Amino acid sequence: xxxxxxxxxxxxxxxxxxxxxxxxxxxxxxxxxxxxxxxxxxxxxxxxxxxxxxxxxxxxxxxxxxxxxxxxxxxxxxxxxxxxxxxxxxxxxxxxxxxxxxxxxxxxx
Numbered sequence: 001x002x003x004x005x006x007x008x009x010x011x012x013x014x015x016x017x018x019x020x021x022x023x024x025x026x027x028x029x030x031x032x033x034x035x036x037x038x039x040x041x042x043x044x045x046x047x048x049x050x051x052x053x054x055x056x057x058x059x060x061x062x063x064x065x066x067x068x069x070x071x072x073x074x075x076x077x078x079x080x081x082x083x084x085x086x087x088x089x090x091x092x093x094x095x096x097x098x099x100x101x102x103x104x105x106x107x108x109x
Contacts, residue, residue, distance in 0.1 A: 001098050003055040003105045012050050015105070019048075022104060029062075037062050038101065044093045046101060057101050059094025 009015050012034055019036070020028055027039040034050035037060075045062025048055060061067050074082045 001057045001102045003057065003102055005051075005053055005055060009055070009105060009108045015050075015055070015108070018108065019101070019104070023101075038097070039063075040093075040097055042066060043090055044097060046094065046097050048101070055105060057098050057105070059091075059098045061090075 003009075016028070016030070016036060019038070023038070025040075029037045029039065031037055036048040037045060038048065039045045039062040042063060043061060043066055045060055047058045047060050049058070061070060070082070070086070
C-alpha cells in the first residue's frame with residue numbers, strides 16, 4: 001500500500017519512533033536508512049520503505065528462513081497446494097497488518 005508523504009511524516013526517524021511507540025507488540029528492525037521490517041510473528045510481517053514522495057507498506061514474511069521454507073515447500077509439493085494454504089492462512093493476516101499500519105500513518109497527518 002502506498003501512503004503519500006507530507007510535512008508531518010517526512011522525517012524517517014520521527015515516523016519510526018511513532019511506530020515503535022504505538023505498536024509495542026511488534027518487533028522493528030531497521031535494514032537500511034529507509035527500510036524497516038515489522039515482525040508480528042515468525043510468519044507475518046511487513047516492510048516499510050520510505051521513498052522521496054511516498055511510504056510503501058508491503059506485507060511480507062519477515063525472516064529469511066521463513067521465505068526459504070515457503071520456497072522449499074512450493075518446490076516439494078508443487079505450486080497449487082502451497083499457494084492455496086498461503087492465501088488461506090498467511091496472506092489475509094499480512095493484508096490486515098498492512099491496513100493497520102497504513103491507517104496509523106494516514107492518521108499522523
